[in-house]
Amino acid sequence: MTASQPVQNVLRRRRLLAGGSVAMIVLRLIIVYLFALLLQLTFFSQVRVAGVAPELPALVAILAGLFAGPRQGSVIAFCAGLMWDVYLSTPLGLAAASFVVVAYTLGGITEDLFHDTRLQTLLLVFVGTAAMVTVYALLGEVVGQRGLIDDRLPRVVLIASGWNALLSLVAAPAVRWAVGSGPARSRTRRREPPASPLKVR
Amino acid sequence: MAVAQRSGRSRYRLLLLILTAATLLTLDFRGFGPLDTAQSRVRDVLEPVVSAVDVVLGPVAEVWTVMFTYNDLRSENERLRDEVDRLASADIRGAAEQDALERLLDATGVTFVEGVERLTATVLRDSVGNFDDDVMSIDVGHRDGVAPGMAVVTSAGFVGRVETVDAALSTVTAVSDPSLVVGVRLLDTGDVGLGHGMAGDPTQFVVDAGLRWPETGDLSELPAVGSPVVTAAGSRYPADIPVGRVASVEPSEAGLAQLVTVDLAADVQDLGYVTVLLLTPSDEAPVGPDSPFPEPSP
Numbered sequence: 109m110t111a112s113q114p115v116q117n118v119l120r121r122r123r124l125l126a127g128g129s130v131a132m133i134v135l136r137l138i139i140v141y142l143f144a145l146l147l148q149l150t151f152f153s154q155v156r157v158a159g160v161a162p163e164l165p166a167l168v169a170i171l172a173g174l175f176a177g178p179r180q181g182s183v184i185a186f187c188a189g190l191m192w193d194v195y196l197s198t199p200l201g202l203a204a205a206s207f208v209v210v211a212y213t214l215g216g217i218t219e220d221l222f223h224d225t226r227l228q229t230l231l232l233v234f235v236g237t238a239a240m241v242t243v244y245a246l247l248g249e250v251v252g253q254r255g256l257i258d259d260r261l262p263r264v265v266l267i268a269s270g271w272n273a274l275l276s277l278v279a280a281p282a283v284r285w286a287v288g289s290g291p292a293r294s295r296t297r298r299r300e301p302p303a304s305p306l307k308v309r
Numbered sequence: 310m311a312v313a314q315r316s317g318r319s320r321y322r323l324l325l326l327i328l329t330a331a332t333l334l335t336l337d338f339r340g341f342g343p344l345d346t347a348q349s350r351v352r353d354v355l356e357p358v359v360s361a362v363d364v365v366l367g368p369v370a371e372v373w374t375v376m377f378t379y380n381d382l383r384s385e386n387e388r389l390r391d392e393v394d395r396l397a398s399a400d401i402r403g404a405a406e407q408d409a410l411e412r413l414l415d416a417t418g419v420t421f422v423e424g425v426e427r428l429t430a431t432v433l434r435d436s437v438g439n440f441d442d443d444v445m446s447i448d449v450g451h452r453d454g455v456a457p458g459m460a461v462v463t464s465a466g467f468v469g470r471v472e473t474v475d476a477a478l479s480t481v482t483a484v485s486d487p488s489l490v491v492g493v494r495l496l497d498t499g500d501v502g503l504g505h506g507m508a509g510d511p512t513q514f515v516v517d518a519g520l521r522w523p524e525t526g527d528l529s530e531l532p533a534v535g536s537p538v539v540t541a542a543g544s545r546y547p548a549d550i551p552v553g554r555v556a557s558v559e560p561s562e563a564g565l566a567q568l569v570t571v572d573l574a575a576d577v578q579d580l581g582y583v584t585v586l587l588l589t590p591s592d593e594a595p596v597g598p599d600s601p602f603p604e605p606s607p
Contacts, residue, residue, distance in 0.1 A: 146358065146359060147366075149363075149434070150359060150362045150366050151362075151369065153370075153434050153435060154370035154373065154435075155370050155374075161437075163438075163439065178319050178323075182319070182326055183322070183326065186326045189330075191351075192438075194348045194351050194352060195437055195438070196437070196440075196441060197438075197443075197444045199333075199334050199338060200336075200344060200348065201329075201331065201332075201337065202330075204330045204333070205327055208323065208326045208330065209323075216319075241439070248440070251338070253488060254486075254487035254488045254505075255486065255488065255509075256440050258509050259509055264439045264440070268439055
């Protein structure tokens, strides 16, 4: 047995543990996202305010950007958008692209600036949803979809953002649980740990 | 240094995701078959779960609807009572007109979408998103012989076209969708043109391509207000399906073409049942050199 073998064993165990937790995070995210998607497809196809429903897939994407950071958050947002695209009449990839851009931006600008508070999350979700809906409509018009930008857009943006901000009170703990981010953690603690001094030869 | 590397990697990942989305968009626009199939499979897999959740949450949603639309329902009820009274008196006139129509059909040999197999479907859900007001789901799919592009009608007239088809579910894009272009014929003048829905108004349709403004300035050449508009022969859909009635005729901005606004015959907002015409549609767009529809005016 060489001197480096215990170190290799420790690292292998760590990798396995890390792999297990990633699988759990993915599973939890799928559960949370499917629940949101089913609510959107059924309940919120009827329950609307002034004809406008919340954007639950966008809500999950925004919260993922906030709680998981821009790197992981953007991937989660992409998957959330892609799944939502399957049910929308607009081309596949449109919601995915808009979700990625906004989740990445929100995750990036808030990463090291603030500590989490409920009010802050609410405001960020409001702004994020407004940005996502607007980017979606703009991108849609750019790729030739008619009727996305009209007099109705400001109303949709405001009401959908309000809906999402309100629902974030319930959804935020669920997404936090899914991405494995503790509720009392500050954003500064979410930073990745410094590179391990241990090196495998 | 480590922060800069992390930032660089995350930007690289962002770029990769955006490129993936752009690739999917391009493939979707080009009608890449496997992509449609994959989406259809995903919807098929989830459909039983969606239906089950719908059954469970439906009554709760109904309570919300009743709470916030009670006044609307009451006024709608009163309006319908008046309508029933009016229709009772119009019944006799209707019978006479029906007789005249049948004799006219006998004389000219024109058929009103006859010989086409039909399938009645229930409207399951209206739009799921905030930009899908003109999309609805119906409870028939390719197991029932439905294919993308088929015309969907009610007894009032043209409702829309089948857009996506899953095993037991399809989505229909309503005629009120501004993206859905339909070839129509104005019965008053016999002219054919291309029209589409008007954004923000699901009751109207505008014909803005293919109809020239009279060069002589003779306004009698324009279609009369109230005259019927039907689907044109050579369009993607069977001919002579009622689309609506002319509401107004105006010149286009350049003054060369007609902008004909049509009040849609079918109410596409609150449908319970629709009929799918099981006629395989033409894949070709209704514009081109061999098309009966001229290119849009500048």
